[in-house]
Amino acid sequence: xxxxxxxxxxxxxxxxxxxxxxxxxxxxxxxxxxxxxxxxxxxxxxxxxxxxxxxxxxxxxxxxxxxxxxxxxxxxxxxxxxxxxxxxxxxxxxxxxxxxxxxxxxxxxxxxxxxxxxxxxxxxxxxxxxxxxxxxxxxxxxxxxxxxxxxxxxxxxxxxxxxxxxxxxxxxxxxxxxxxxxxxxxxxxxxxxxxxxxxxxxxxxxxxxxxxxxxxxxxxxxxxxxxxxxxxxxxxxxxxxxxxxxxxxxxxxxxxxxxxxxxxxxxxxxxxxxxxxxxxxxxxxxxxxxxxxxxxxxxxxxxxxxxxxxxxxxxxxxxxxxxxxxxxxxxxxxxxxxxxxxxxxxxxxxxxxxxxx
Numbered sequence: 001x002x003x004x005x006x007x008x009x010x011x012x013x014x015x016x017x018x019x020x021x022x023x024x025x026x027x028x029x030x031x032x033x034x035x036x037x038x039x040x041x042x043x044x045x046x047x048x049x050x051x052x053x054x055x056x057x058x059x060x061x062x063x064x065x066x067x068x069x070x071x072x073x074x075x076x077x078x079x080x081x082x083x084x085x086x087x088x089x090x091x092x093x094x095x096x097x098x099x100x101x102x103x104x105x106x107x108x109x110x111x112x113x114x115x116x117x118x119x120x121x122x123x124x125x126x127x128x129x130x131x132x133x134x135x136x137x138x139x140x141x142x143x144x145x146x147x148x149x150x151x152x153x154x155x156x157x158x159x160x161x162x163x164x165x166x167x168x169x170x171x172x173x174x175x176x177x178x179x180x181x182x183x184x185x186x187x188x189x190x191x192x193x194x195x196x197x198x199x200x201x202x203x204x205x206x207x208x209x210x211x212x213x214x215x216x217x218x219x220x221x222x223x224x225x226x227x228x229x230x231x232x233x234x235x236x237x238x239x240x241x242x243x244x245x246x247x248x249x250x251x252x253x254x255x256x257x258x259x260x261x262x263x264x265x266x267x268x269x270x271x272x273x274x275x276x277x278x279x280x281x282x283x284x285x286x287x288x289x290x291x292x293x294x295x296x297x298x299x300x301x302x303x304x305x306x307x308x309x310x311x312x313x314x315x316x317x318x319x320x321x322x323x324x325x326x327x328x329x330x331x332x333x334x335x336x337x338x339x340x341x342x343x344x345x346x347x348x349x350x351x352x353x354x355x356x357x
Contacts, residue, residue: 022287027104029284034111036284044113045163047105052158054101055131056151058094060139060185062086083189091182094131098124122171123162129177130158136181248325252332258310259337265306272299273341280349292349299338307333 062083109115141147276295280288
């Protein structure tokens with residue numbers, strides 16, 4: 001039986017493998033040349049907002065399924081132990097996630113804002129307390145509007161308190177809040193009857209990771225559902241792109257319009273360009289050109305996949321396709337779609353290289 005990876009081979013070859021290779025060198029350069037990546041004039045509150053925003057994800061999970069609950073609801077002792085284990089594991093993941101964020105931000109904290117080890121530890125405790133507050137709000141508040149109001153109040157309050165108090169003081173407050181929140185949840189585990197709410201949270205978290213996996217799976221078709229009869233912006237009246245009318249120009253026009261009218265394709269297209277531009281902006285000089293060169297191959301490989309997918313549409317079983325024009329149409333299609341972003345990336349790289357001199 002043929003086996004497939006979650007990630008397509010082009011994603012693995014051009015994104016994951018280079019990222020794993022480049023990450024240690026990039027992090028080392030992050031320590032050596034911190035002013036390239038973070039402006040020393042920026043206030044600490046901005047960095048704190050970034051850290052808090054990155055720490056706001058996740059949920060407190062019980063890791064139970066519907067079938068488990070039907071049996072375990074009659075065995076309260078076993079159900080309580082499983083929920084306790086799920087809660088402790090969720091806390092461990094939350095603290096580990098915050099620790100990973102701090103490892104990434106460590107060069108900024110040490111080299112720009114001159115934090116000591118004790119100050120970093122105190123800030124870590126305060127951010128962990130913030131994350132536990134966020135997780136508690138998600139678990140206990142059902143109304144979305146109330147949750148967002150509490151999120152906003154918590155964000156503003158956390159930034160103001162951490163920025164105004166001494167590091168030792170907000171570290172102690174953070175440790176006390178962590179202990180109080182953990183004790184609160186441990187007490188609630190024994191008397192709560194919100195089982196279906198907890199199952200709903202677990203199901204939503206599982207679906208989130210499933211959607212993430214399917215997003216990178218080339219074996220699963222993810223066509224967006226659209227009920228719009230006419231395109232919103234491009235080619236609303238289906239105007240001609242080429243004056244010359246033959247099979248090759250007709251197929252090329254059909255593929256270009258299909259690409260530009262597909263929100264998923266266009267969003268991925270702009271996402272690739274924006275992420276690459278951001279990477280080139282922050283990377284050191286020698287990595288800028290490596291990313292720019294890899295980008296050219298990656299865009300063409302990605303477009304080749306889309307080209308084959310569009311030609312595999314059921315439309316071409318009704319309207320037979322002349323195989324002799326496929327190669328020439330592919331060459332012209334790749335030039336039309338890949339040339340603009342490649343020129344943008346190379347131009348941006350050249351400009352940044354000139355400015356560095």
